[in-house]
Amino acid sequence: MFGLKSHQKELIKLSRKCVPKLTPKLYKGQCGKICVVGGCEEYTGAPYFSAHAASIFGSDLVYLLCEKRAGLPIKGYSPNLMVHPYLGDSYSSTHGFQYDFERVTSLVQRCHVLVVGPGLGRDEQMLQQVLQLVEEAPTLGDDHDRCLILDADGLFLLSSESYTERMQKALKKYGDDRVVITPNCVELKRIMTTLEVDSVEKVSEKLGCITVAKGQIDVIVNSLGERWENDYEGSMKRCGGQGDTLTGIIATMLGFSRAVGDFKLASLEGDDAKPLSWAKMAMLSCFIGSTATKLASKAAYEKVGRQLQTTDMNNMVGEVFEKLYPSQPN
Numbered sequence: 001m002f003g004l005k006s007h008q009k010e011l012i013k014l015s016r017k018c019v020p021k022l023t024p025k026l027y028k029g030q031c032g033k034i035c036v037v038g039g040c041e042e043y044t045g046a047p048y049f050s051a052h053a054a055s056i057f058g059s060d061l062v063y064l065l066c067e068k069r070a071g072l073p074i075k076g077y078s079p080n081l082m083v084h085p086y087l088g089d090s091y092s093s094t095h096g097f098q099y100d101f102e103r104v105t106s107l108v109q110r111c112h113v114l115v116v117g118p119g120l121g122r123d124e125q126m127l128q129q130v131l132q133l134v135e136e137a138p139t140l141g142d143d144h145d146r147c148l149i150l151d152a153d154g155l156f157l158l159s160s161e162s163y164t165e166r167m168q169k170a171l172k173k174y175g176d177d178r179v180v181i182t183p184n185c186v187e188l189k190r191i192m193t194t195l196e197v198d199s200v201e202k203v204s205e206k207l208g209c210i211t212v213a214k215g216q217i218d219v220i221v222n223s224l225g226e227r228w229e230n231d232y233e234g235s236m237k238r239c240g241g242q243g244d245t246l247t248g249i250i251a252t253m254l255g256f257s258r259a260v261g262d263f264k265l266a267s268l269e270g271d272d273a274k275p276l277s278w279a280k281m282a283m284l285s286c287f288i289g290s291t292a293t294k295l296a297s298k299a300a301y302e303k304v305g306r307q308l309q310t311t312d313m314n315n316m317v318g319e320v321f322e323k324l325y326p327s328q329p330n
């Protein structure tokens with residue numbers, strides 16, 4: 001399949017244990033409730049790509065929490081997403097917008113997985129609102145195993161001198177390997193400088209998280225130092241937004257893993273399958289995110305060539321899911 005190597009095929013096979021089986025007894029939301037936090041006046045594409053990829057890779061409910069002025073454009077991209085423009089930047093706040101943290105928490109406490117950062121921007125008020133959310137999210141409602149994915153401006157919060165102390169403290173409140181960070185090469189360097197460490201392993205250990213260090217080869221390392229490398233080729237077109245597709249797919253896989261591991265739904269391997277540990281499911285979720293993103297990029301490049309945009313790639317994400325996990329007969 002797609003020129004994948006045998007060890008990659010083995011991991012894809014194992015990941016079937018993370019994917020819930022569809023049955024007539026399921027109700028809405030059991031196969032994942034995701035909230036993407038990002039989107040501001042300048043960037044409306046990034047959170048959309050993440051949320052859209054999460055939807056078409058199979059999550060049941062995908063919410064998008066964004067800046068007030070980003071809400072309408074993003075709603076216009078898709079009626080499938082539930083867009084909540086409850087965040088306010090410095091401009092909105094001086095033009096009649098009143099920030100209400102309770103509206104935010106009532107949304108977030110329903111969600112199994114949060115993606116924080118795509119297209120968030122660097123406005124001071126937005127960063128403060130999101131930092132508070134990252135701090136409170138692990139203790140909201142009854143769910144204390146909520147997962148968090150940090151990317152883009154969410155990673156800026158981690159590497160910036162002004163916010164890093166609070167962010168590092170906040171990440172400690174999440175369970176082991178419940179936080180995933182997805183830095184590109186430049187973001188990784190900034191994080192390593194701020195944390196004063198010299199390897200991906202030390203980043204993961206210090207934060208108690210999984211790091212997906214993106215590049216030609218994606219390097220995935222968990223908090224115990226387990227290291228996987230994904231050298232599947234993908235495509236050579238480097239348009240902006242491919243990292244957003246990645247966070248959306250990882251979010252869906254973490255939501256699936258929670259459905260099977262935390263909420264005990266049957267997986268594609270059936271009820272008798274020996275369950276995997278959370279550590280293994282979380283690593284597999286990141287590996288599938290990386291593989292499916294590269295597969296979508298390759299498939300889109302084969303279709304449209306060098307004009308490839310993230311919209312082309314995102315359009316392949318559902319097809320990639322079907323190739324990885326062919327549908328059971330209905």
Ligand SMILES: NC(=O)C1=CN([C@@H]2O[C@H](COP(=O)(O)OP(=O)(O)OC[C@H]3O[C@@H](n4cnc5c(N)ncnc54)[C@H](O)[C@@H]3O)[C@@H](O)[C@H]2O)[C@@H](O)CC1
Nearest residue numbers: 043044045046117118119120121152153184185186240241
């Ligand atoms: N359509 C959209 O709305 C998009 C919005 N985006 C958002 O744009 C905002 C700023 O993101 P930036 O990524 O520009 O962040 P930064 O302003 O931190 O810039 C990072 C810089 O690093 C460079 N870089 C990345 N990988 C590199 C590598 N391997 N070697 C050398 N240089 C490398 C990039 O070209 C970029 O200039 C974020 O909020 C992000 O989510 C991006 O996600 C792209 C798509």
Ligand SMILES: Nc1ncnc2c1ncn2[C@@H]1O[C@H](COP(=O)(O)OP(=O)(O)OP(=O)(O)O)[C@@H](O)[C@H]1O
Nearest residue numbers: 184214215216218233234240241242243244246293
């Ligand atoms: N040289 C490369 N060859 C193949 N795939 C790559 C290469 N560099 C990055 N990728 C893939 O592209 C995806 C996004 O990585 P990238 O480094 O572009 O992130 P990013 O800069 O954060 O993206 P974004 O534009 O969304 O902010 C990852 O899945 C990664 O595997």
